[in-house]
Amino acid sequence: MTSHTGAIIVAEGVGNFLKVRLPIRLDDGRTVVCLAWVHLRAAVIDDFVRRVHNDNLAGHRFEGLLCNAIGPWGEDVLRAPVILGGQRTNEDGSVRRSDVLESSDPLLGKVLTETWPAAFVIGDRFPRAPSS
Structure with a gap:
């Protein structure tokens, strides 16, 4: 059995997953935000859901x-x-997804903390608009 809320997937026998934001800073001042899934242990997803319902998630x-x-x-x-x-x-009152803040993995830690060349991360898919 699978339960899916858009931001949370609980798949029996597979695991519990939360959709999150993973920010990547670019050398041109922009930040690319990738949406990704993170696996959470059952106790963690239970705590997450309880905190959301109690409006006690900010800062956790x-x-x-x-x-x-x-x-x-x-x-x-x-x-x-x-x-x-x-x-x-958010300023409009909508709830923003949880953010990946850090990682003990050496490569992902660098992805999160360093500034990356825009051409390396996004290529020419989203070119910067010329300044006027």
């Missing part, structure tokens, strides 16, 4: 494993341990 940190290949680093970051930050509320 929890651990999981990255379940997506990301950009040019591909599968080298699969199953990397991650620390997630609790969801925050």
Whole structure:
């Protein structure tokens, strides 16, 4: 049996997954935000859901494993341990997805903390608009 809410998937016999934001800073001042799935242990997903229902998630940190290949680093970051930050509320009152804040994996840690050439990360798919 699988339960899916859009941001959470609970797949019996497979695991519990949360959709998160993984920010990548570019050398031109932009930030690319990749949406990714993170595997959470049952106790962690239960705590996450309880905190969401009690509106007590902001500022909370929890651990999981990255379940997506990301950009040019591909599968080298699969199953990397991650620390997630609790969801925050946007200015319009909508809830934003949890963010990947850090990782003890050397490569994913660099992805999160270093600034990357835009051409390396996004190529020419999203060119910067010329300044006027």
